[in-house]
Amino acid sequence: MRVPIIDLLHSPCVKLQPLSITNIQLSDSLLAPRLEKNRTVTLPTQYHLLEATGRLRNFQWAAGAEESGFEGLVFNDSDVYKWVEAASFSLATHPDPSLEALVDHVITLIARAQQPDGYLNTYFTHDRQHLRWTNLTQQHEHYCAGHLIQAAIAHHRATGKSTLLAVAQRLADLICQTFGPHGRTGVDGHEEIEMALIELYRETHQQRYLDTALFFLDERGQEPPRLGHREYLQDHLPVREQSEAAGHAVRLTYLACGMADAAAETSDATLLEAADRLWHSAFSEKAYLTGGLGARYEGEAFGARYELPQERAYAETCAAIGAMMWSWRMLQQRPEARFADILERLLYNGFLSGISLSGDAYFYVNPLADRGTHRRQPWFSCACCPPNIARVLASLPGYFASTTHTALWIHLYARGNLQAPLPDGQEFALTIDTDYPWNGSIRLTILSAPPYPTTLALRIPGWSRTARLTSSEQAHPLSPSPGTYTQIHRRWRAGDLIELNLPMPIERIVSHPHVIANTGQVALTRGPLVYCFEAADNRDIDPWNCRLPDTVTITAHTEPELLGGIVTLHTPASVRSSAAWRGALYPPIDILTPSEQRGELIAIPYYAWANRHPGPMRVWLPRA
């Protein structure tokens, strides 16, 4: 069974090949328990919610088996599809006959709702059948179709069954017949169909899916406008001419995934260049320290350059997911550590914050400061994020490594085992022994390797300024540069040992001066983790009343019992009661002489906040 997140085996223009999610077995203390919780808590509770909220019943109604009518939002079918995709990935790494039976049951419901001509969208059935394709701008028909296609591909790869793939292909065929240079113009307001059709092309080798995806990509920014030239919908310019990450953040990331996928299949340099320009815009000027994207509640959108409010950060979990998928695609074509750096930043921060430690509550929005009112919810009426989180967690091992014909590239580190089959039938196998992300000491032991010289490429994170690399055949340790892949070429043998040490000093991070929301403030990171100060750890001190002196010593403490096992940071701080302001909102500086006291603050990883009792939280603290 080969279950890559994207399958680039036959893509002419890629440098790296993703591994199958089945080729990495995580056994670390942070991610592995999350994957387990995803399987045992998240998928079952989400299934129950799909039922309870009418999302499954909509398929029965569309099939004529229920009188209920359509319930909920127009794109609710996509939540079911994302759950099927997540469950399929889970079946690949953890066979489970009862889950598989449940997936088969859902697929039966989906298949029965398909119309005779292949159309499938439960909202546009019965009385609304005549409204098909009449409001692509707002009604998410292609978006839902895209999620069906992705679910079908995951299901096909994970189980070998074609039950859902056949359904998806019939719908895809209808779309390909309906839209295109010889058919209708138009493109969905919410991107998704583009990357889905390209993956369907990869899975089935049917050229029409690629052609239609390329058609949709180029429909944006045309005359007459397909989507009102709205920046919100990335319709303000042809995609090849776009250079600023703008509009609805999730949509932009999904569009960029489609652009990167198209570039991989067509060697279209303008598409890859545009996708890279947008990536640079997003992550050099418009991203939160957590990797989160989307500064504005209005339009769930990117803001202006450097507009990154803390408390009203939007940073939708789905945008973090879209950005992971996007960065992953860029990395396979341009194997540069910057893409993996952001992938890791998102994984451990802006994405992982989206789900509770208990696995059954979610953030849609991920602020960087809060007074205690922002809490994870068990579900949303617009429930895009929860099943999106589930599918990423279920497929997470697939993001750890890639291969070339003669190399193994390791992007992310965590305790586990890895098998990397090469095209000639040879295989790398190794174990990774580490407490990453809590400790940067990483020991790789080769279990097997091809009988000829090959390359092991190890990512040196951009945050790691004093990395050291030693291996059993090497006299002197190397000091590889941060933000690169260190490549070791040799004939590897079982038992070879590589030791990569990525020291994790506590870093004080500041912001570009045009991020005026962060003026005069500092944040703490350690390794890939962004930290925050939360009331639950700081009972007598409101973190919003504290300043962090530049010169104090901050210490790291392993806390195996806290929040699933974390490293906390302890720091002296300057504390002043906000009562010192006596109600003044804007006092003259010379009137105010609030006496500051010395206090101690404890920071926890950002992803772990809001799992205890509510209270103020801040990532950035004023410098003192």
Next chain:
Amino acid sequence: MRVPIIDLLHSPCVKLQPLSITNIQLSDSLLAPRLEKNRTVTLPTQYHLLEATGRLRNFQWAAGAEESGFEGLVFNDSDVYKWVEAASFSLATHPDPSLEALVDHVITLIARAQQPDGYLNTYFTHDRQHLRWTNLTQQHEHYCAGHLIQAAIAHHRATGKSTLLAVAQRLADLICQTFGPHGRTGVDGHEEIEMALIELYRETHQQRYLDTALFFLDERGQEPPRLGHREYLQDHLPVREQSEAAGHAVRLTYLACGMADAAAETSDATLLEAADRLWHSAFSEKAYLTGGLGARYEGEAFGARYELPQERAYAETCAAIGAMMWSWRMLQQRPEARFADILERLLYNGFLSGISLSGDAYFYVNPLADRGTHRRQPWFSCACCPPNIARVLASLPGYFASTTHTALWIHLYARGNLQAPLPDGQEFALTIDTDYPWNGSIRLTILSAPPYPTTLALRIPGWSRTARLTSSEQAHPLSPSPGTYTQIHRRWRAGDLIELNLPMPIERIVSHPHVIANTGQVALTRGPLVYCFEAADNRDIDPWNCRLPDTVTITAHTEPELLGGIVTLHTPASVRSSAAWRGALYPPIDILTPSEQRGELIAIPYYAWANRHPGPMRVWLPRA
């Protein structure tokens, strides 16, 4: 002719009586030219736009004299009414036969559009007549009626004519017959009718108008919900129980005006208390330094406590206007300097920024930081702000002073003449000689006074920490407290001189620590003016790259030729090129050692920004 902004002559529960706008003649260098520009540029260009955008044609269409159909937004009638109100105030202080003829013409159009039963709203005529009152939540019927009533009252007071008042009363009568304890429930989603009906009661002494206003006030927050219990519409709680300024900012200020007006007529302490609690919430926790209200674009709404982003400040000009009207109403009932302090803060900053020096371009939104893209516009499709600015400017003299039976209260200072008739027919008259707000030296010369001891109450602004007061009959100067009214009781005689000196040192202002958007930043004020740094004065230095040292000497410079004549502030600053970041968004603090250079920055009054070529602007700068 007596043209007070609100007429409290018969209101049982007020402490102060507003003067007529005809009783103060401004001749200062800042406001008087604005009032002149309002008359010569703003009112004529707005009339042209009312015509060109179909707003006047809508009335002709409603009267059956045009086939055009209704054009524009559902509340567009209100823009015409606000223009009539502004023009009427202008006629009061500056008779102008051609403007009066134009007003009469517009009134004729309005009157012809009135339906036989008194109904008047051009949108709800012809085919939409049956939709009257069916969507109070969104369609602004009472809101438009309220603006008609206010226009009619201003017109009646200014010209003595009842042409528009008769129209307004017929509509008000229909509303009073339709809604009430014995009629329909319901209340408009956008407050305005409440204060308008109470003013109509004051003008006509018809109890039904007051009763219906009180009914509408108490419709909010009831069961079953009239407006979905939406906080956005101030329907989440009964108004007497509200204590946090929340929801749409303009609506909240207009609601609070109605509450204060009702309290003035009914001695309802719970209403005044609630209005005061809301005022405290707005100005102690949710206002910008400019007085602007509304932190969020989404919903044009108040944010959480202390949520006050700079670049994405909403601070709608209409909210500043609503807040001036609200503070003015509070001041008449609770003559405390805090209300006048905010009135002045708004007037010179958050309100005055809403209009260009040329008098024909407007800000809807008033940010505190910008990269050069936010520019005043000649009009808006939702054009609430421009005619709202015009009516405030035209009535501005009315905000300067109030009387009691035996006292004159002066709230605002500017060069001019003032006549204050007392109820017994006696009159105060005085000249005010000052260069305020550029200079705090104020010389009041009594021209005439009642032949018995009376009180002169002079506001000592809250920002004035070293005020000195001398008068011709007083041996030693007084040092009155900031944020109070200094009351001098005596038998005043012509020629008496009072000299009030309000030194205007340049103040460095900081923010409550929970205003995290302003962390580590300082703003400059001088007297009532908030300053900003704009690219036009700082050609070689991007103000966004500067820090302001706490200890440098800042100097004030009179610039008679600049921006209509202003005082600029010159300050040394620490400047660092943002190129020093080399593209890094979040560098570790120890990597970054940008070399800072010393530069000179020039600040101008905030109200005057964006009148020259576009470029970066900031009110708050990081401290160094």
